[in-house]
Amino acid sequence: MNNLPRFIRWPFIFLAICWGVWFFEAVTHIDLGVWGILPRHWSGLWGILFSPFLHGGLWHLVANTVPVAVLMFLILFFYPRLAPAALLFIHIGTGLCVWLAARPSYHIGASGVIYGYASFLFFSGIFRKSWRAALLSLLVFLLYGGMVAGVFPTDPHISWEAHLLGAFTGGVGAYIFREEPA
Template sequence: MTAAPFRYQLRVISTWLLVLVVVEFINLVSGRSLTAFGLVPRHTDHLAGIVLAPFLHGSPWHLAANLLPLAIMQLLLFQYGRRLFWQASAMIIVLSGLTVWLLGRDAIHVGASGLVYGYFGFLLVGGVRSGQLRQMAIAVLVAVVYGGLLYGVVPRGGQISWEYHLFGLLAGAIVAIILVGKRR
């Protein structure tokens, strides 16, 4: 596993973040009309939300809370290589979204936090599975710095989609099992 060139990593991550900011700006000035494209469990007219929900947010503050962890997790995931970054990202988005659509409570689910949790799960499990010092060090770093994320998978009242957190975490772990081969 060789990391993608650093300039490529920065270009992809900054473009991803820019897309999130532009989508939030459009959503804000349109009276939150894009939120209608979020994920609503078991509603067939919201199936597109499986893929679109991670790009939508409930407020500028919701987006701001996701930007830094998303960028850091993406940078760390890129250490597994360019191809794996894109495969893992797509699989985590679809698997976590599909699981929330099937099992989540009846509400509009939006936000990149499911993807953040997915990256978190991937980096933890992938680091252990890889057997490589670099990836194991990343797993330890992620566990120490972001271990508090685990509190976000606990059901709580309010508007936080703990389902996206939980199913994102599980999706990331499953994707790591699928994509990261055990090396000695």
């Protein structure tokens, strides 16, 4: 596995953890959702690290698998130098924003970081002012532009706050890293 490029290895590892956690929960019948983000509770701070790896069921995990793989791959492939910092910023930043601002219930799933990845890729194309970044931005918009609807509250079981705050964090990250070498 170490001889695979990181743009393949990292999404694989991230998703292997997600699927491993889901399998553990399915076999043991232990709900790890309490390790999600619980806003403004000290115990919920652990969720900043763990919540993207926790999912509410098989279909939740299935729905997040392809976007995580594609968007993380794109960041790692097109921004190899700044990808580690950008991915960490999006993961921690999204979780911290959810912990600070979301409604008081457990927030789990990779959707927040997915919105962060998509937003980072989209806004990097605008802030970097390069044709390559702009084309990538257009591709992300064509593939994932429909995600915009997910930042509005439609279902009380879906953390629209994580979607909105992930998109915000990704945009902020794109601005912060705009002059860093890709």
